[in-house]
Amino acid sequence: MAEFNLFDAEERTLEQAEALRRDVAGSPQPVRDGLDALIEAYGRSVREQRRLVKVSDRLQAQLAAVNHELGRRKAEAEEALDRLTAAQESLVQAEKLASLGALVGGVAHEINTPVGIALSCASHLADSTARMRELFEADDIGVDDFERYMATATDTTNLILANCERAAELIRSFKQVAVDRTTSERRKFDLGAYIRETMASLGPHLRQAGHAVSIDCPGGIAMTSYPGALSQVLGNFVMNSLIHAFDPGTIGAIAIQVDQPEAGRVRIVYSDNGKGISEENRGRIFDPFFTTRRGSGGSGLGLHIVYNLVTGPLEGSVAVEGGSAESGIRFVITLPLVTTPLH
Amino acid sequence: MDNLKVAATERSPEVDFDFERGVLRLRGESYPEDASTVFGPVFAALEGFLADAGRRAIEVEFDLTYFNSSSAKALMNMFQMLDNAAGAGAAVTISWFFAPDDDTMKEFGEDFSEDLEHVSFKLVPVG
Ligand SMILES: Nc1ncnc2c1ncn2[C@@H]1O[C@H](COP(=O)(O)OP(=O)(O)OP(=O)(O)O)[C@@H](O)[C@H]1O
Numbered sequence: 001m002a003e004f005n006l007f008d009a010e011e012r013t014l015e016q017a018e019a020l021r022r023d024v025a026g027s028p029q030p031v032r033d034g035l036d037a038l039i040e041a042y043g044r045s046v047r048e049q050r051r052l053v054k055v056s057d058r059l060q061a062q063l064a065a066v067n068h069e070l071g072r073r074k075a076e077a078e079e080a081l082d083r084l085t086a087a088q089e090s091l092v093q094a095e096k097l098a099s100l101g102a103l104v105g106g107v108a109h110e111i112n113t114p115v116g117i118a119l120s121c122a123s124h125l126a127d128s129t130a131r132m133r134e135l136f137e138a139d140d141i142g143v144d145d146f147e148r149y150m151a152t153a154t155d156t157t158n159l160i161l162a163n164c165e166r167a168a169e170l171i172r173s174f175k176q177v178a179v180d181r182t183t184s185e186r187r188k189f190d191l192g193a194y195i196r197e198t199m200a201s202l203g204p205h206l207r208q209a210g211h212a213v214s215i216d217c218p219g220g221i222a223m224t225s226y227p228g229a230l231s232q233v234l235g236n237f238v239m240n241s242l243i244h245a246f247d248p249g250t251i252g253a254i255a256i257q258v259d260q261p262e263a264g265r266v267r268i269v270y271s272d273n274g275k276g277i278s279e280e281n282r283g284r285i286f287d288p289f290f291t292t293r294r295g296s297g298g299s300g301l302g303l304h305i306v307y308n309l310v311t312g313p314l315e316g317s318v319a320v321e322g323g324s325a326e327s328g329i330r331f332v333i334t335l336p337l338v339t340t341p342l343h
Numbered sequence: 344m345d346n347l348k349v350a351a352t353e354r355s356p357e358v359d360f361d362f363e364r365g366v367l368r369l370r371g372e373s374y375p376e377d378a379s380t381v382f383g384p385v386f387a388a389l390e391g392f393l394a395d396a397g398r399r400a401i402e403v404e405f406d407l408t409y410f411n412s413s414s415a416k417a418l419m420n421m422f423q424m425l426d427n428a429a430g431a432g433a434a435v436t437i438s439w440f441f442a443p444d445d446d447t448m449k450e451f452g453e454d455f456s457e458d459l460e461h462v463s464f465k466l467v468p469v470g
């Protein structure tokens with residue numbers, strides 16, 4: 001089989017031209033000169049064509065190599081992005097669990113008081129009842145004894161009832177907050193009531209230190225959004241005030257003010273009167289891993305998660321204001337009353 | 344006649360034609376959108392130079408790291424023009440520079456010089 005030759009036709013044409021040159025050897029000089037020049041030019045042109053094909057083959061090979069490399073790098077970058085997103089998700093998940101842990105701690109502390117009172121009342125009632133039974137069995141109950149027992153029974157059962165109700169009520173509201181935090185369900189809720197519930201669940205942390213909390217929210221603001229995310233945002237603000245704003249031993253003030261600057265939106269201003277934040281740090285507090293307490297428990301994720309929750313599911317915006325040293329810090333959150341339902 | 348000096352751009356080589364010394368140098372990369380804007384002035388200057396070169400010496404240096412197909416064709420035209428001038432009596436030297444690890448650029452130099460009959464051609468590894 002003949003070897004494949006890209007320029008087979010051209011070479012045959014040249015051979016034929018050479019044959020023609022021999023055939024016309026007897027022709028007049030100008031004809032022979034003209035033919036020589038034509039053959040020479042055609043030969044050169046074919047040689048040039050060969051080189052040009054080589055040049056463009058090389059360029060296309062280079063282009064293909066570059067494209068290949070580009071594809072590889074793009075795949076690499078996408079993979080890195082995927083890993084980063086996964087890492088971020090697991091951090092958010094970890095933070096959720098941590099804040100749930102704090103919540104459970106708070107719940108335990110808060111419920112301890114009514115349950116403790118109910119318990120001691122019940123044991124007091126049990127003691128009195130046992131004593132009455134002894135007197136009854138000895139057939140020795142006096143009117144005084146009976147009246148005292150009746151008074152004790154009335155008092156203790158009232159206290160037991162009231163404290164069990166208080167405990168049940170606490171469990172109800174904690175359950176809602178906890179469910180919201182874990183299920184991230186979108187539902188309708190009353191903003192003022194929800195803020196108060198959330199702050200109550202954070203109560204033990206605040207009351208221990210004696211900080212004053214004021215909530216100023218018009219009644220009847222109905223939102224359809226993600227209450228769990230909102231409660232996590234407030235929880236992070238409060239924990240930050242406790243850790244970063246107030247020195248141990250000092251008594252601070254935290255205020256939450258809500259208004260409606262425009263229809264369909266609500267503005268929540270969270271502020272404390274603590275140490276505030278320096279101008280140079282202010283621009284970085286929403287960055288992941290920015291913390292001024294590295295080494296003593298700060299991971300620098302709290303406000304980053306706040307930012308993600310507010311701009312993500314809550315579809316709002318968050319900004320930090322003021323906070324020149326000593327005047328405290330102010331976070332301004334603006335949210336739509338109704339978020340877009342997912343699908 | 345004035346010297347020709349054109350600075351390199353991202354897509355065209357530096358051109359330096361020193362008439363006094365008879366040295367023409369092209370250096371850089373060459374993949375212009377329109378080859379005639381780059382090579383037009385070079386051809387015009389070269390034609391002018393060769394027209395009254397007589398038996399003068401001219402040295403042409405190609406120090407290119409990358410060129411496209413139109414530039415390749417222009418280079419071959421230049422080679423032929425220089426070979427004709429050399430055939431007519433001018434002392435023409437062409438130096439083709441290539442990076443030692445750039446075998447293909449060296450091969451292009453070899454291929455392009457195939458048709459030279461009168462020019463003295465040098466392949467020069469650089470860097
Ligand atoms: N109320 C505040 N007063 C003063 N500085 C604050 C306040 N809130 C946050 N900051 C500053 O912002 C930084 C970032 O806060 P962020 O909640 O993101 O991280 P962190 O509290 O240090 O760590 P983490 O919340 O992950 O445990 C804090 O380290 C602190 O310097």
Ligand SMILES: [Mg+2]
Nearest residue numbers: 239240302303
């Ligand atoms: Mg924090």
